[in-house]
Amino acid sequence: MGVTAKTSPMNMQSVEQSSPCRSFTKTVISPGSGLVRPNEGSMCTVQISQSGDSTHLDEALIGYPLGEETVICLGFGEGLVSHIVDACLEMMLPGETCKMEVALETMREIASRQQSIMKVDSESLLQQPAVLQIELKSLVRGKDIHEMTVDDKFERAAKFKTKGSRCFSCGKLQKAETFYLRALKYIITIDAPELDDETDATREKFNALKCACLLNVAACKLKYKCYEHVVSHCTKALAVDGNNPKGYFRRGIAYMELQDYEKAKADFDQAVRFEPTSKPLKQQRQILLDRMKTLDAKYAKAMSKMFGGQ
Secondary structure (H helix, E strand, O other): OOEEEEEOOOEEEEEEEOOOOOOEEEEEEEOOOOOOOOOOOOOEEEEEEEOOOOOOOOOHHHHHOOOEEEEEEOOOOOOOOHHHHHHOOOOOOOOEEEEEEEEEHHHHHHHHHHHOOOOOOHHHHHHHHHEEEEEEEEEEEEOOHOOOHHHHHHHHHHHHHHHHHHHHHHHHHHHHHHHHHHHHOOOOOOOOHHHHOOHHHHHHHHHHHHHHHHHHHHHHHHHHHHHHHHHHHHHHHHHOOOOOOHHHHHHHHHHOOOOOHHHHHHHHHHHHHHHOHHHHHHHHHHHHHHHHHHHHHHHHHHHHHHHHHH
């Protein structure tokens, strides 16, 4: 689906556009010029301000400075609304000023996900949309992914991974996962023939980054209790590095919560081989053994009643 555009017959410059995902609408206040629009990685000189009669969003939530001219790298904002601002900028031309209205449903979703870090009144948030005025003063467009070298892709992926880890440590799990997945987007476009032309050190560095991003996504999914996804991402990571104890440990926890105790024990046992002194690993393994013991006792009691008569 493309962008939906509506033009007022009274004012041909007043154009309202809805994003493909319907998370916001964009109304052109002053048109830009040229044909080049920003993409992920573009360096954009922008000025962002808030409309006085809309829901006030904290600067940290937006992820970019407000009320002043600033240079941002598209795709790297750490706020929960950053990706919406990015999507709006990708629809703009240099010199353009627009009004961006975040859909109420999107605001409610953001509120339900992470109300604790938002300095806004929840009732107000659920009643009013947020409106930002964005001016794209200039841009230096980044390379499209098909134009990138292996080194370009690795550098971009490493930056996203670093961003993700910072967000994870601050409790911004959704943003962390988003950055890890963005990193993987660049990593998976590097095919085997390209890596064959690289040095052993480069291939090792690439595999380490890929494994780390997969395991970090698994860590986010573990927090969300999405255990099947934890198993999937850890399995992919272990296919890259079969000696990674974190992969076995996190997958073991997921198997344990899915009550697949034999697989959980096999993973914990494997992890112990690599990190025999790890206290968290020993604690989780003991929790598993206790659960298995309790389950065995229940089975024994049930069998006794079935065949013993009492």
